[in-house]
Amino acid sequence: MEELDRMGAAAKAAARVLARAGTRKNTALLIAAEGLEREKDAILSANAQDLAAARDEGMSAPLLDRLALDAGRIFGMARGLRGVAAQEDPVGEVISGGTRPNGLKIEKIRVPLGVVGVIYEARPNVTADAAAVCLKAGDAALLRGGKEALRSNRAIAAVLRAALKAAGLPEDCVQLVADPSRASADAMMRMTGFLDVLIPRGGRGLIRSVAENARVPVIVTGWGNCHVYVDASADPAMAAEIVFNAKASRPSVCNATETLLVHRDIAAKALPMIQAKLDEKHVRLRGCERTRAILGASVEPATETDWETEYLDYILAVKVVDSLDEALAHIARYSSGHSEAIVTNSYESARRFTEEVDSAAVYVNASTRFTDGGEFGLGAEIGISTQKLHARGPMGVRELTTAKFVVTGNGQVR
């Protein structure tokens, strides 16, 4: 892939300029926001072609919905760019520092990562969102979207590149890979000389493939087998509201809950209330034997597979447990380390749950659906890391930076 090597070298050169671009980054973001609004019709026309081609190839309705843009979504992208422009610039922050006994002054300074690769699927708004977060962090972005969205992505990237140029920055701060094939994704996974990190955004298959095959550093994002545990001491009404929100407010996203665990002492009271609430959105339950004994045989029996599955659908696995310990063990075994919640009125249960559950976000008496950059106050987000290295949980602009030590002396030797 000579083309990718050329793009990688251009990205590195652009990144060197971008690292010291200061407020010109914000100028570019604001011009790009205006540009998206101004070029709305051109973008929608490109998107209409993508949609027509996708329909011809028999794309499913939910995927077509992800691919589709309308005026509202384009204004949303522009709003996103303005929001990122308004955020604080993390570059140059003195993270820590001091003077050593020998007089050396050591400062740890926040700097951009360099070149960030993003591999994503059919959603064209990722082109604007990911580019904006990278740009603000001072990173050149190499974007490889799905082939279904190529025309839409090209139209959006053209606006972004024109804005960079207008702001006096290299256009190659944002580059879209022209060939959205599997081969180009594979080649990006091997761009060790050029990419400082590669972030896959999409379904579990894509993320697994990148995690297993990449030679460049990767941040694994966004698959979530999330749990809500209803403790013996929980308020059943609160439990029903939280479970309903965690499962049914938006089942297709990674912070939606997939398995409900209920303490046996509250199961007979809480499960019917939870089921009644979930019925409002026709959520189907797959339960253990004890769950079915309480809710009846209309609940399908759960199998081992259910505990492992990220349904991303109006389906919820349900298990009655004997104790907090059993709930903790179940979560330790099956969780993807994304988000887990306990509903409880016990101080000790809350304390143990938050200490012992090893996930990016651990909740007491709140829905798992809050695991999100915006909800956490981080501003725009480039994904939710489910790994432990470098960044964990929602990743904003700051998570796309690194640090360097600047050491100043007056002739010190060792």
Added chain:
Amino acid sequence: MEELDRMGAAAKAAARVLARAGTRKNTALLIAAEGLEREKDAILSANAQDLAAARDEGMSAPLLDRLALDAGRIFGMARGLRGVAAQEDPVGEVISGGTRPNGLKIEKIRVPLGVVGVIYEARPNVTADAAAVCLKAGDAALLRGGKEALRSNRAIAAVLRAALKAAGLPEDCVQLVADPSRASADAMMRMTGFLDVLIPRGGRGLIRSVAENARVPVIVTGWGNCHVYVDASADPAMAAEIVFNAKASRPSVCNATETLLVHRDIAAKALPMIQAKLDEKHVRLRGCERTRAILGASVEPATETDWETEYLDYILAVKVVDSLDEALAHIARYSSGHSEAIVTNSYESARRFTEEVDSAAVYVNASTRFTDGGEFGLGAEIGISTQKLHARGPMGVRELTTAKFVVTGNGQVR
């Protein structure tokens, strides 16, 4: 490698206990320090067997020196353990936090990474040093040392495991891989279900092999093609001291300087002074044409290979440059991103050098040899990261941790 899977599972179980071990970690470290001193003779006897076998196989003198222990080195290891015990515990630190408008309290809490793998070569003291840093961070350590040091490593690991047990912690917080073959290293690189990070410590070959073949997250450490640039405005005497220290105080380590860049306006004055100082330790120079024109034909001519080489020896490549820009371009092209220094009296040159050089540590008027956990005040160090993800520069206890978000509410839904 069933044995490794068993060890991985044991490490995960031990890590869950260790994550909440509090001051028992320090108890174990202090008992282990005493144990190393008490078992000195047993360790030295095991080491003598390793040394005899290595001599029989014709191991070179410098490698034999790395392998060899004596009473002083064992006391040094014990001192290291006590130093780590005295450091602040990073686990549980509230990194940031606040209350969102909806009343959710969000705290970002420092927690252990989990299970850390370390692959290293002939130095047996790494067994104690690496285990101590992992233990303090709350991480279970899976250690795979070189086959030459197996008997020494076993003796040291036995002391560490006995100390863990005596402190009421699982012995499997520290495990030594019994089979120090290439196959076990390869297998560790694929322990995706068990290892949260793998750290190679050793020569460039080992580090490259791990970086290229690992499926688990890796932190690349410790190869350094470091530079000193002597600016036009430098004090030549200070330049000579810094270059001498950076090259010749300990050439075998990664923070030793390999290439000297000198501004043409000061070359005629500074180069002879630098050469005279380097002559004290018989450092051989490999120079560009302009260097040889000043210092004479006794200086060997430098080739492209010299700019790329980490000599780890009493050899220094020397190049006269026309400008700071040329120096910056040379460093951008050839540096490994470890440590670079400028010697200058120009405010603007210092400012540009520290801003534009993209390395873990950037120095003004000081030797590159200071890039070290102890010198930076980080306490014990597990290596020097030359990658940008997760940690950059000297890695201490804190760099072996991650974070989780603890979110507490009173029924919030989204």
